[in-house]
Amino acid sequence: MFEIRHLVLVDAIDRHGTLKRAAQELHLSPSALSHQLKQLESTLGIPVFHRSGGQLHFTALGRELCEAARTILGQVKEIEERVDTYKTTQADRYIHGYSATETQRLYDQAHSIADFIHWDSHWESGAHILEAGCGVGAQTQTIARQNPTCTFVGVDLSQKSLEVAAELVKDLKLSNVELQREDLTRLSFPRHHFDHVFVCFVLEHVPAPRDILRELWRVLRPGGTITVVEGDHGSTYFHPDSAYARQVVAAQVELQAQNGGDANIGRQLYPLLREVGFAEVGVSPRQIYVDDSKPALVQGFTRDTFTAMIRGIAEEVYAKKLLPEHEFQRGIRDLERTAAGGGTFCYTFFKGVAIKPKEET
Ligand SMILES: C[S@@+](CC[C@H](N)C(=O)[O-])C[C@H]1O[C@@H](n2cnc3c(N)ncnc32)[C@H](O)[C@@H]1O
Numbered sequence: 001m002f003e004i005r006h007l008v009l010v011d012a013i014d015r016h017g018t019l020k021r022a023a024q025e026l027h028l029s030p031s032a033l034s035h036q037l038k039q040l041e042s043t044l045g046i047p048v049f050h051r052s053g054g055q056l057h058f059t060a061l062g063r064e065l066c067e068a069a070r071t072i073l074g075q076v077k078e079i080e081e082r083v084d085t086y087k088t089t090q091a092d093r094y095i096h097g098y099s100a101t102e103t104q105r106l107y108d109q110a111h112s113i114a115d116f117i118h119w120d121s122h123w124e125s126g127a128h129i130l131e132a133g134c135g136v137g138a139q140t141q142t143i144a145r146q147n148p149t150c151t152f153v154g155v156d157l158s159q160k161s162l163e164v165a166a167e168l169v170k171d172l173k174l175s176n177v178e179l180q181r182e183d184l185t186r187l188s189f190p191r192h193h194f195d196h197v198f199v200c201f202v203l204e205h206v207p208a209p210r211d212i213l214r215e216l217w218r219v220l221r222p223g224g225t226i227t228v229v230e231g232d233h234g235s236t237y238f239h240p241d242s243a244y245a246r247q248v249v250a251a252q253v254e255l256q257a258q259n260g261g262d263a264n265i266g267r268q269l270y271p272l273l274r275e276v277g278f279a280e281v282g283v284s285p286r287q288i289y290v291d292d293s294k295p296a297l298v299q300g301f302t303r304d305t306f307t308a309m310i311r312g313i314a315e316e317v318y319a320k321k322l323l324p325e326h327e328f329q330r331g332i333r334d335l336e337r338t339a340a341g342g343g344t345f346c347y348t349f350f351k352g353v354a355i356k357p358k359e360e361t
Pocket residue numbers: 091094106110132133134135136137138139155156157158161182183184185199200201202205206
């Protein structure tokens with residue numbers, strides 16, 4: 001039987017009228033295209049074209065094939081679009097969602113922890129950097145402003161988030177940032193395209209972090225670096241201690257696991273990066289310790305980042321019957337108490353930096 005690629009050839013020749021222009025569209029040489037057409041004709045056992053003076057004209061059956069090709073390729077395109085929509089919906093399963101509240105939480109989180117995470121986020125002048133999973137641009141604003149001579153390409157699966165990020169980039173007049181929709185499991189960039197890669201709070205949400213790290217490895221040049229920042233909910237402790245508060249944090253860990261992620265991934269950065277082949281892996285814990293002598297962190301981190309994140313999963317916790325509503329609400333109240341007078345709150349982020357060796361293994 002002939003294959004879909006043969007229909008693509010026939011359709012392109014029909015649309016362009018010449019073999020040369022059809023070959024250009026298909027990124028083939030004219031002789032490769034001509035060879036594939038002959039393959040098609042020999043598979044079918046009939047001529048699809050009359051050839052005269054370098055011109056191609058459909059035979060009667062060739063014309064029928066061409067019309068069938070248009071219908072079939074239209075259906076294939078429709079399926080491709082549906083797959084694309086399905087994948088976006090999968091991205092929408094991302095546990096924290098893409099609401100305006102979550103956008104604000106990501107900005108609050110980024111602002112409150114910027115000094116802890118980014119005091120050493122510096123790359124050499126002129127470097128071309130991929131920010132993988134940039135979301136609404138919450139980290140982009142810090143790294144792009146801090147490295148004005150570098151160029152950043154922020155990518156994310158969520159078109160909605162990219163639109164919010166684009167607004168931010170415009171408002172802040174960040175001329176060194178480009179944004180584009182990409183799936184981190186199969187990036188469209190050629191190998192060795194970027195000098196460095198930066199990824200923050202993404203691996204904890206994906207089912208196969210190694211696959212994503214391998215894809216990031218592919219687009220990174222040998223000698224380039226990867227920087228990964230992730231949280232680890234197992235590092236959460238607070239005063240006053242509360243079994244209810246611990247329980248709501250555990251519910252978040254469970255939900256994230258049910259959605260294919262791992263909320264305790266921070267502690268695994270070292271082995272993950274090593275497994276994928278990165279060298280000189282250095283992981284540093286960035287502990288946030290908050291008490292009421294630091295009102296900006298009490299508000300920005302304990303309340304607006306951490307407690308807001310847990311509050312955001314309420315509906316899903318009830319729907320999945322992970323906790324009864326009164327216990328969940330008690331846990332939230334107890335988390336809020338850690339942000340009141342005399343309360344303290346600790347959480348540790350992990351930042352890993354590693355190099356792709358010059359000699360690929
Ligand atoms: C918690 S957000 C972090 C966003 C940003 N890095 C930050 O720190 O604010 C995680 C992001 O990863 C994106 N993401 C998850 N899986 C992805 C994939 N396979 N390809 C591209 N982006 C993905 C989600 O769409 C989401 O925007």
